[in-house]
Amino acid sequence: MDNKGVLVYAEQEGGKLHPICSELLGKGREIADKAGGALSCVVFGSAVSDMAQELVAYGADTVYAFDDESLAVFDPLVQKQNLVGLVSEAAAGLVLFGATFTGKAIAPRVATALEAGLTSNCTALELQDDGTLLQVRPAFTGNFLAHIKTRSSTAMATLRYRSVEAAVKDASRKGAVVKKDLQPVETSVKVLGKGEAKEASIAGADIVVCAGRGLKKAEDFAMVKQLADALGGVVGATRPLVDDGWISKDHQVGFSGTIVKPKLYIGCGVSGSPQHLAGMRDSGTIVAINSDPSVALFRIADYAVIGDIYEIIPQMVALLKK
C-alpha cells in the first residue's frame, strides 16, 4: 500500500447501516493501525448524520457524509462519481466494500475509474510485515483459497458478510464528520419501483433449513417451512429447485447463490455438491438428513440423520412444538 489510509464504504438503506459496516470497520481499523494510517468512511444517503456518529463509534477517524435528498434513491453512477475523488482526499491505499449487491454495483466502477486492482468476495485480508496486502478469496467453487496481491498503488476489495470479526461499538469514541456536497452527475439510471423482500434473507439468518432434490414436489416446501418456523429460521434451497421454479433465487444456497454462515444449517435431501458446499461449509452446526449414507454432506456434517425426510421432518416439527 503506497498510501497508508483505509477508506470504508458504509452501506445503508432507509437510515439503517448494513451489519457488514461494523465488520469492514473492524478489519479496516486493524489494517490502518498496522500501516500507520487513518481509517475513513464514506456514507451516502438522506439524513445520515446519526449514522455518521455510529460509524465513528465503530472506529472511523473521519466520516465523509454525502447527505442529500436525492440519495434516498440508490444510483451507483452518482455514488461512484462522487467516491472517486474521495480516495485521494482520504489518502487511501485500500478501499473496502461489502460483497453485497450494493458493494458489487459500485466497487468495479470505482476500480475502473481509478485503474485500481479489485479483488472481489474476499474472506480474509492481511497486511503483511513488508507492507503488502494479502487478499484471500475462495476459487474453483471453494475448493482452493486464492492468495492475491494487488500491483496498483490503490488496492480495492469487497469482503464477504460474516467473514471477519465486527468492530465493537464505543459511543465515547471521537472522530470528525465531514459534510460533502454532492456533485451532480448525468445518469441514465431510472428507478421504476422497489420490490419488498418477501421473507427474511438467508444471508444473515442464524438458522437455515435447506431443501434439496429429496423433495418430491414444490408443495412440499410447506413441510420444510414448518421446520424452519418451529426453529425460528428461514428456508434455503439447492439450485435445481430454484431452476425448476419451485422457489425464488434469493433462497438459493451455494456458490452461484448466496453464501450462508448460520449458527445452524439443516440440509434436507441435499447431496452436498461442491457448488453447494462452497456456500454453507462455514456454518456453525451442520445437520444433514438423507436416505443415502454415502453422500458428501455427511462428511462435513456434525449430525448425520440417515432416513427419509418425509418421516423425519414431521417428527422433528412435532417434537419442537412440544
Ligand SMILES: Cc1cc2nc3c(=O)[nH]c(=O)nc-3n(C[C@H](O)[C@H](O)[C@H](O)COP(=O)(O)OP(=O)(O)OC[C@H]3O[C@@H](n4cnc5c(N)ncnc54)[C@H](O)[C@@H]3O)c2cc1C
Ligand atoms: C456452475 C454451477 C453452479 C452451481 N451452483 C450451485 C449453487 O449455488 N447451489 C447449489 O445447491 N447447486 C449448485 N449447482 C448444482 C450442483 O452441481 C448440484 O446439481 C446441486 O447442488 C444438487 O442439488 P441437490 O443436492 O438438491 O440434488 P441431488 O444431488 O440430486 O441430491 C438429492 C439428494 O436427496 C436424497 N434424497 C432423495 N429422496 C430423499 C428422501 N425422501 N429423504 C431423504 N433424502 C432423500 C438423495 O439421496 C440425494 O442425496 C451448480 C452447478 C453448476 C454447474
